[in-house]
Amino acid sequence: MIAWAVANQKGGVGKTTTTVSLGGLQAKRGGRALLVDLDPHGSLTSYFGYDPEEGVPGVYTLFQRRVQGKTLAPRDIVQSTRIEGLDLLCASTALATLDRQLGNRDGMGLVLAQTLKALESDYDHVIMDCPPMLGVLMVNALAACEHLLIPVQTEFLAIKGLERMLRTVSMVSRSRKGGLKHTIVPTMYDQRTRAANEALSHLRKTYAEQTWKGVIPVDTRFREASQQATPLTLSRPGARGSRAYAHLLDWLEGKMTQW
Amino acid sequence: MIAWAVANQKGGVGKTTTTVSLGGLQAKRGGRALLVDLDPHGSLTSYFGYDPEEGVPGVYTLFQRRVQGKTLAPRDIVQSTRIEGLDLLCASTALATLDRQLGNRDGMGLVLAQTLKALESDYDHVIMDCPPMLGVLMVNALAACEHLLIPVQTEFLAIKGLERMLRTVSMVSRSRKGGLKHTIVPTMYDQRTRAANEALSHLRKTYAEQTWKGVIPVDTRFREASQQATPLTLSRPGARGSRAYAHLLDWLEGKMTQW
Numbered sequence A, B: 001m002i003a004w005a006v007a008n009q010k011g012g013v014g015k016t017t018t019t020v021s022l023g024g025l026q027a028k029r030g031g032r033a034l035l036v037d038l039d040p041h042g043s044l045t046s047y048f049g050y051d052p053e054e055g056v057p058g059v060y061t062l063f064q065r066r067v068q069g070k071t072l073a074p075r076d077i078v079q080s081t082r083i084e085g086l087d088l089l090c091a092s093t094a095l096a097t098l099d100r101q102l103g104n105r106d107g108m109g110l111v112l113a114q115t116l117k118a119l120e121s122d123y124d125h126v127i128m129d130c131p132p133m134l135g136v137l138m139v140n141a142l143a144a145c146e147h148l149l150i151p152v153q154t155e156f157l158a159i160k161g162l163e164r165m166l167r168t169v170s171m172v173s174r175s176r177k178g179g180l181k182h183t184i185v186p187t188m189y190d191q192r193t194r195a196a197n198e199a200l201s202h203l204r205k206t207y208a209e210q211t212w213k214g215v216i217p218v219d220t221r222f223r224e225a226s227q228q229a230t231p232l233t234l235s236r237p238g239a240r241g242s243r244a245y246a247h248l249l250d251w252l253e254g255k256m257t258q259w
Ligand SMILES: Nc1ncnc2c1ncn2[C@@H]1O[C@H](COP(=O)(O)OP(=O)(O)OP(=O)(O)O)[C@@H](O)[C@H]1O
Pocket: A010, A011, A012, A013, A014, A015, A016, A017, A018, A039, A043, A130, A131, A132, A187, A188, A189, A216, A217, A218, A219, A220, A222, A223, A224, A226, A241, B009, B010, B011, B012, B132, B153, B155
């Protein structure tokens, strides 16, 4: 099983879209894929028709049981989606209270890593969708993943914010054996605007080593896909956005064998 | 002095862009405007050239002093921007630790409201830019504002998430004398896509009372403006995005006299 996290403290950069698009493709290609929604706002959870306010058992249950010292078989809280081979660990709005509840209590940074270990034989791929905030949930994802994807909009302010995200990554990286490999994924690229071209070449120059050589273009069909609860990579594999995510997945899987 | 908050738990919907655009216009029209950055990621702070990692005195200082029981003259931590009549209370990345530090400590929900009261004679307008997360910072903004603006992208998933934001608002509203008035602002409207048209008419039907009758259209010049650290409403007042924010400001100011 290989686990990836998708994170960026900046909001609206395509974290959930990246998670859904790659997860859909992994299932389509015959793998068993699990998506994990760590965002209290629950975009991924509501994408697949579950309600984050209803408190469907999910990620929050994992932390609750840990605090109560009770055991839990993770398989019992995994939900299915309409897509064959694609399952989901749901978020709930209660996750927003987790940082306050846990405070500086020790040992809460590895809850997710231990859960994924228990699911190791059930799935080939796991992708964790992070909230746009550095807190216990993002820390759990960075501790549990083998590789981190950082979607970044191709615009000036988003790149300024990237430096802060990379400092967080290097902080976590030092505390992990073998560090934390990451890939910057340029998203929402609109080749018609000068600002996007400048931003992209700045990104490629400044972070050459860790930036994917492709781009995810602007494609308004992503917004429409969220209405049909089906990843664009499945409903319209020929769309520009879908083809770009397929290239990204090919590249990542090729890299995995090298790393 | 009239204080507005701009909030939505969904990321990347145009909260910071709305804050900068309206604040810029208020200053241009001769008012004294203060912008407050409550997002640990500090988009608004870095928009005006300050670094949220450097720990420039700002919002975090307010909470720190309160916890230490020390007084602070808010005027001492307000920063100027390049724009005449537009000042800024900066964010810092340390704000991300606030929820953990404060836990369930009482009395931390009114720190911002009391700060704004102390600045009442210095400014005509205040706009608070919220992080995409329900926590102590958003709660402070909802307690301190007279009116709440909720930017919502005109797309399906964003509208599903709006129901959650409105439930948060009605929760806070019950605890305030006279409730909390709010306006939903449709943003990033792309009239060419069917999904956007359907989403907008759904928004107008379901939330007719509290939705602004206009729209903020998609305008790629917003991204370019963030590179010049000047609000689009000042650098290109004739751009379609700027004109839309000017209409919104006119409508809100007209409403303020009625409310
Ligand atoms: N390549 C793209 N082209 C056009 N629209 C896109 C693209 N990727 C994502 N979007 C749209 O942009 C919006 C934000 O995307 P998404 O919700 O995936 O971002 P996010 O980073 O997960 O946001 P949050 O910070 O709230 O978690 C959505 O409306 C989505 O449909």
